[in-house]
């Protein structure tokens with residue numbers, strides 16, 4: 001049995017799954033319920049200056065019938081009294097001494113920071129998370145992402161916190177910045193023990209076509225909000241990787257952003273996270289999803305022979321390279337398995353219109369054929385194919401050669417002028433432009449257009 | 460044991476004849492339309508006799524444009540809702556959906572189609588209007604799928620159209636023939652009213668064209684005459700006792716059922732003669748009307764029946780029993796039907812032969828003959844130069860609908876010998892274009 005427990009910058013927890021600071025951690029009731037369900041830790045909904053919220057607060061990006069592919073909110077930090085929150089933290093810790101309770105904090109002055117850090121510690125919190133991320137409402141008041149976007153201000157505040165903190169301090173980073181490693185390094189300089197990322201991304205999730213207002217709509221108006229949910233995972237993974245690979249960051253990372261299944265969590269971990277946090281998925285499906293997450297993680301670890309979470313942290317990092325270090329000699333082309341093909345011809349139209357005209361149709365069959373010479377191995381067809389493992393990318397080079405752009409640059413062997421013989425696409429075949437006109441009209445304008453082609457009557 | 464109690468109220472009738480393809484809710488339509496792959500040169504389109512751009516209308520539903528979806532459907536087929544409900548989709552669009560090759564359920568194209576069209580019908584959202592008047596006049600005989608479709612398209616092209624219909628309601632066998640669990644009378648007529656309101660053709664009901672003078676009047680008053688007359692009554696079997704009380708034709712029985720609904724009477728023990736789709740329908744309908752026992756008797760083996768497999772399954776599902784390899788010899792009884800005398804058959808080299816000495820009587824109190832519809836050959840013989848083929852079908856050019864009498868055009872069952880609503884709708888639309896060409900003489904040849 002693999003061991004799921006972690007020690008994240010000194011914060012211990014029975015598994016790496018924490019609830020992120022957000023509505024699911026708004027109260028002691030919710031956090032106890034989550035721990036009961038199997039969550040390893042919870043970052044309490046951010047405590048700090050008093051706020052007032054609006055209604056409604058959330059918007060969603062739906063994809064076809066799938067709800068909440070992306071989610072945004074214009075909510076602020078906790079609007080419950082500080083004293084109630086602190087009392088409930090204490091109660092939860094008494095009941096769940098081995099689970100991680102982290103207090104998320106956001107205030108303004110040095111004195112306020114000192115006071116609230118002490119309050120959180122006295123309540124029994126295992127750690128503190130500094131919310132420098134909220135992209136709406138709080139930043140206008142000089143907090144949240146207004147701090148996260150200014151590495152120097154961030155460092156100063158971390159230093160204030162470290163003056164009094166006796167428990168581990170995590171700095172939560174905003175993605176609304178061009179280089180995530182800048183605030184990460186500032187956190188390190190300020191003496192923080194760990195970072196967590198990402199907070200939500202500034203966004204407008206949609207516009208009401210009748211009311212001409214962005215979602216969510218508050219009395220006919222809307223505002224930009226913070227974007228999260230499955231859609232943001234790719235952005236989060238890249239930022240986690242950037243922090244994990246940067247030689248001057250060197251802090252434990254709590255990965256956040258788009259985690260809904262054990263797979264998403266493993267991806268964050270393989271790119272350097274040593275704990276993960278979840279918000280949208282818990283808001284969508286409730287705390288019960290933890291069972292799938294822990295069992296999937298356990299199964300994966302057993303199959304791969306990982307005994308502890310630490311065994312896997314950052315395992316994919318050595319394979320994340322700069323583009324210039326990739327092997328230019330490696331060649332794949334698409335291959336269609338005719339036994340699996342169902343004849344939807346999505347690969348054909350994708351390659352024909354959206355790639356390199358490297359797939360053709362033959363009379364008498366719906367199964368398309370790859371034109372090997374034209375295939376650049378871009379992958380598009382295999383991505384659009386609805387059948388599992390029907391289009392595979394097959395290796396065509398013999399594996400003996402290796403050459404990167406960096407090596408070619410060093411050897412002074414890169415294309416430098418237009419029409420340079422060494423440029424990639426120079427001899428790649430493309431059809432004559434005019435060959436496009438009228439091509440397959442009868443297939444792309446179906447229905448009535450197909451029907452009345454030749455009408456010849458007798459007088 | 461009968462599976463169904465005899466329905467005595469409208470409500471009970473609706474329950475016994477519950478719709479096989481009920482209206483999809485918006486949520487269901489969103490879920491189902493999300494599955495469609497938007498295939499290139501989609502096989503479902505090619506399998507649809509009216510060539511509806513299926514992936515397009517499904518995508519329109521999915522993106523919240525059901526009105527646009529309805530337009531896509533109606534542009535190809537004026538019986539959009541009817542076809543969504545009554546088409547044998549299992550062997551047409553849905554049967555060719557690429558999903559069938561994965562073992563997954565095909566997209567429920569028919570129900571999605573009705574989902575979109577019912578919205579515009581119910582909301583009275585008009586999508587079409589008549590074309591600029593051309594001054595040409597066309598008489599349409601028959602207000603079935605062929606006649607109405609032809610009338611709509613001709614009006615769109617600007618020609619004046621008057622429809623002459625023998626019955627009191629439009630839509631032909633869609634109303635008087637199709638099984639009630641496939642489509643309700645209300646929705647059939649609602650679609651007809653919806654079309655009529657947009658295109659403004661005139662229908663003269665209870666106005667059969669049956670004599671040479673009737674035809675002459677039309678020939679004088681109209682530039683072109685379109686024949687959408689369908690088929691005729693159930694063919695007679697030529698068996699002794701066929702005239703006994705309670706020995707009825709399937710088409711006539713079903714017509715009564717569609718009109719009288721729960722007031723239709725059915726025998727306690729019914730024998731249906733035939734192996735086609737109409738036989739399956741009549742057998743299912745008898746069972747749903749509360750008959751205690753329904754026997755489907757067919758001359759050959761089960762596999763040789765002309766009916767679609769799913770239609771037979773449907774009949775079996777409501778308790779219909781099959782009696783195969785038997786040929787009826789006589790309808791026995793004393794005034795009323797009391798049974799059918801059969802002889803067993805065997806098929807030798809493709810030929811059905813009776814087995815001597817194997818005669819037996821199967822008792823019953825009702826016989827439904829589902830042995831095909833007769834052609835309207837005597838009426839057709841009143842039209843000069845009009846040829847019919849050896850099977851009684853009007854000889855016509857399927858691309859134009861034109862018959863051997865250049866001023867007469869035809870489509871639907873009368874020309875194709877009996878197919879589906881969708882065939883009639885599609886052929887008649889093509890015929891309207893043939894008529895248009897003929898009238899405007901923009902493209903002539905012989």
Ligand SMILES: Cc1cc2nc3c(=O)[nH]c(=O)nc-3n(C[C@H](O)[C@H](O)[C@H](O)COP(=O)(O)OP(=O)(O)OC[C@H]3O[C@@H](n4cnc5c(N)ncnc54)[C@H](O)[C@@H]3O)c2cc1C
Nearest residue numbers: 601603604605625631632668688689871872878879880883
């Ligand atoms: C029992 C049964 C079940 C069926 N089930 C289905 C099904 O489930 N799905 C499906 O797609 N198809 C089904 N069909 C077939 C379908 O109904 C027909 O293919 C379709 O209705 C043909 O349309 P039509 O316009 O050619 O003829 P019809 O629908 O027969 O319409 C002809 C019209 O012309 C009128 N008419 C005829 N002669 C004259 C005249 N001389 N003067 C004035 N009016 C006249 C008739 O009263 C009728 O209204 C079924 C058919 C039957 C018999």
Ligand SMILES: Cc1cc2nc3c(=O)[nH]c(=O)nc-3n(C[C@H](O)[C@H](O)[C@H](O)COP(=O)(O)O)c2cc1C
Nearest residue numbers: 020021022046073198199228229257258278279280
């Ligand atoms: C409604 C809502 C409120 C949030 N409030 C806070 C907050 O108070 N403090 C904080 O640090 N992050 C807050 N977040 C950001 C989440 O903690 C998390 O960083 C983000 O949602 C990405 O994770 P996910 O993709 O799992 O949702 C909030 C997110 C949502 C959806």
Ligand code: SF4
Nearest residue numbers: 351375376378379381
């Ligand atoms: S890999 Fe790209 S270029 Fe090759 S066939 Fe597929 S889509 Fe076309």
Ligand code: SF4
Nearest residue numbers: 341342344345347385
């Ligand atoms: S996308 Fe896949 S299933 Fe569809 S035609 Fe291409 S290979 Fe076949």
Ligand code: SF4
Nearest residue numbers: 495496498503556557
């Ligand atoms: S074949 Fe099926 S999946 Fe493809 S477009 Fe038609 S309905 Fe959609």
